[in-house]
Amino acid sequence: MAPADAVTSTVVLPDVPGLAGVYARGAGASGRLAVARRLGRAPSALPPVVYAVDGVRADASRLTEYQHLLGEPASDRLPAGFVHVLAFPVATALMARTDFPLPLAGLVHLSNRVEQRAPVLLHDALDVRAWAEGLRAHRSGTQVDLVTEVRVGPSLVWRGVSTYLARGVRLGVDGAAPDEDRDEFVPPTPTGRWRLAADTGRRYAAVSGDRNPIHLTALSAKALGFPRAIAHGMYTAARALADVGAARGDAFVWSVDFAKPVLLPGTVTVRVAHDDADGFTFAGWDARSGKPYLTGTVVPYGG
Amino acid sequence: MAASTPKSHTGAAAAATGARRALVLGGNRIPFARAGGAYAHASNQDMLTAALDGLVARYGLQGERIGEVAAGAVLKHSRDFNLTRESVLGSALSPETPAYDLQQACATGLETVISLTNKIRLGQLESAIAGGVDSTSDAPIAVSDRLRRVLLDLSHAKTTGQKLAAAARIRPKDLAPAAPRTDEPRTGLSMGEHQALTTAQWGITREAQDEVALLSHQRLAAAWDAGFFDDLVTPFRGLVRDANLRADTSMEKLAKLKPAFGLSLDTPATMTAGNSTPLTDGASTVLLGSDEWAAAHDLTPLAVVVDAEAGAVDFVHGVDGLLMAPAFAVPRLLARNGLTLDDFEYVEIHEAFASTVLTTLAAWESEEFGRERLGLSGAFGKVDRARLNVHGSSLAAGHPFAATGGRIVATISKELHRRKAAEGGTPRALVSVCAAGGLGLTAILEAA
Structure with a gap:
């Protein structure tokens, strides 16, 4: 499985980035983006990069705290939401890039889809890949999918697609149905x-x-x-x-x-x-x- | 057990397994008090000891080494890890009487009877005392999880610096006490809110519930007036009758009460304080034994504990109502014993709420439920209301959770014995108790 764009480069990070730093960078990038947009120089396409971190491991006490808070049994299997917690900062780091077309600050999480293909265990070393795809119009802005894949060895065990909306941002990109009718x-x-x-x-x-x-x-x-x-x-x-x-x-x-x-x-x-x-x-x-x-x-x- | 078990007569189920009879020989409880009432400052241990001592006095068991005593409480402090043994040590029983604690939510009391009678049937015990106690007035209150962690770290700290670091983590809000939860841990809904969903699902009316409540008060009052409880209850702390009993209640009075549960559903709320059990304090005990032990102690066998069946439902995902497990357990229990509802002279369904009784009966009378959920060819059956909770039940007596099973078993065992003495035959009773966690426990008793 690979990102949609044919020409991509992989950025290997030494570790899963801390979200505090990512948010700070993202806030700066968002400010610069607002300025660039006014000048008509803002990026309007997704950066063709894949972010990668290898050998990510869960911490047992953090896992226990997560399981207690969410009401999961304290098993050595990682809850699918805990894998998201471990891996998603890699995608967030990508969103904080200066060439990412949507401002990280203020992005709205619209939907999330996780495929848990096989159990992930506490001692597993997780290889994380994250990229953005599907930049498209939404009735109140522009939306994008952040894809995160987690492998243990060669097997893809977990795949998450997080869809975010930048409200009020119009990039002139084509949309999926701009006003998908929600069932009442x-x-x-x-x-x-x-x-x-x-x-x-x-x-x-x-x-x-x-x-x-x-x-x-x-x-x-x-x-x-x-x-x-x-x-x-x-x-x-x-x-x-x-x-x-x-x-x-x-x-x-x-x-x-x-x-x-x-x-x-x-x-x-x-x-x-x-x-x-x-x-x-x-x-x-x-x-x-x-x-x-x-x-x-x-x-x-x-x- | 083999599917070919013969239709049960006295002890048939026991005979089929080669086990001997286990008998109910008597019972004693203290009157049940409303929370914050006569027993407001009595602990679980105080009340259980009082109920045990009343039993000892009634049956001449001073200094007697009983085979085993099992009891429990639903709301129990961790320091009461040996609640039953401590109560035995404080009682007039021999200090060489072993004991253990048991807990199965509101089925605790009935489960102590079942597990002890099983030991008697197997020959492991000659005599036993089952029991249960609960206090909502003296409920344990815990410190918050955060404070608990700090206090534990503090106790493990070796240096002053470590101690200061641990103590510095305490925040004012950590000092708020954590009262025991009454909500179902997995759903966050209280038992009343759960039952309101079941009530709505089965379309049980307010009037039908109030009728059950009224009858419960009238029948319990009549039993007290007739002296039925004189040899089943020992006064305690000035209380001589169940404090919740309202002999003078009426449909008009019950109809005036405001609904308490199911207020946010799209059907009218029907469950009130009048047709729901109140929070109650109290304790009960049941004396059990073999035929040989009863004869040696000149005690009259009242009833045989024939068989029992536990059940559980998936209320978490809304498949069945929280308190509907007995609706499944009873059909299994009766099938195993070759019996139908018509074979019972008495049916005791614990009145957690009036609507618990009514939803259980409605399920058994439903063709659809019988076919689709019980796998029968039609409805399971109909309970003759004249046989149901004949001396009143929890709506009138109150419901000190773990004490309810002992109240029911002692009451119905005495009634079975009375009926047999008066009319002959071998009358039977079906006992059904629902419990938190989607649990249910049911049993068959017959006159000894």
Whole structure:
């Protein structure tokens, strides 16, 4: 599996970059990008690069903390969301490049799809590859897919596609259907409820390393335009995956669409059930308004 | 067990396995109190010891070395790791009486009866005492996880510097106590909220639930008035009757109560404080033994514990309601014993909520449930309401979680014995207790 573009170069990083530094670089790049855009000199294509880090290993105590926080059993198998936490900073580093056409600061996580093709174990050495593809128009801006692949030896064991939206950015690129009609969400019978404390963002930041200020405190979130701190989307998606439990099997596809941010503290009413012939569906919504926060599926991986 | 097990008569299931009979010989409990009431400052150990001592006094067991005592509590402090043994040591039983703690949520009390009678049937025990206790007034409160970690690190620290570093990690919010959780850990919904979903699924009305509650109070009051509990209950801390009992309640009074669960569903909320069990404090014990031990101690066998079956449902993914496990366990139990619901003179279904009883009955009466979920050719069967919870149940008596099984077993065993003495035959009782975690425990008793 390789990025779509034919001509690519591979940038090998010595280690998975820390997200704090990446965000700082990304903020700088975003500022320069805004200036460049006004001057008509902004990049309008994705950089033809693949970022690579080899031999990434999970830390046992961080894994335990992640599993406790998300409600996963403390097994030596890495939860699919934990592999995302380990590998995705490589993709984030790519988004912080000065020639990346969308500003890292303010990108909205629209959806995420993970193929867990085989179990990943605590002692496995993970080879990570990340690139961007599918730059396309969205009804309110431009969207892009960040692809992250994880191999153990020669086998591709995990593949994530994270779709981000840069709101208000128009690059004149062709779009997929610019206004894909969403089915009207009808709240189903709940199977549970997540009561998310005010420190949910800080606790997920501690295990994921993603200390984006919009997740940390009401004050830092306000500075970036949110009324309160918001939960990490991948935290809510990983809670849903944990709720599916062992029934997800060894190899599965975990897909989620994020409809609306969850303000913290907050309550998410959820249904996680074997409602589809193919496997599990999940949804989290606001019981008062009936509006969804996230919807998704966990189905067996077809190979 | 072989599929060819003959239709059960006295001890048939035991006979089929070559095991001997295990008998219920009596019981004793303390009156159940409302949370924050008469037992507000009594601990689990205080109440269990009181219930044991009442049993000892009633059956002349002072200084007796009982084969084994098993009891438990649902809300239990970690320091009570030997709650039952400590209660035995504080009682008038011989200090050489062994004991163990057991915990299976609200099925704890019934499971102590089942596991001890199994030991008696196997010949490992001649005598035993089953029991359970719970206090919601004196519930354990833990420190927060963060504070706990700091305190543990502090206790492992060797140098002053390490100690200071550990102590410096304490934040004001870490000092907030962590009360025991009443929500299901995997769903975040309380038991009442779960049952509200099941109630709505089965279309159980408010009126039907209030009728169950009213009947429970009327029947328990009648049993108290008739002196039925005089040799089953020992007063404690000034309480002589179950404090939750409202002999004068009525459909009008019950109808005035505001719904407490299911408020955010799109169907009308029907579950109130009146048709749900209140938080309760109390303890119960049951005396068990072999025929030989009963004869040697001049005790009258009341009932035989014939067989039991546990069940569990996948409530986490909404396949079945949280408290619906007995709806599956009972059909298995009866099939194994060659019995139908019509073969029981008594049916005891623990009233966690009035609607728990009604959703269980509705499932058994449903053709669709019988065919699709139980694999039968039609509905499992119908319970004659006149045989159901004849002396009232948890809605009236209250429900100190682990003490409920002992209350039911002692009450129905006495009733079975009374019925046999009055009318002959071998009357049977079916006992069904639902429990947190999607668990259920069911048993068959028959007059000894």
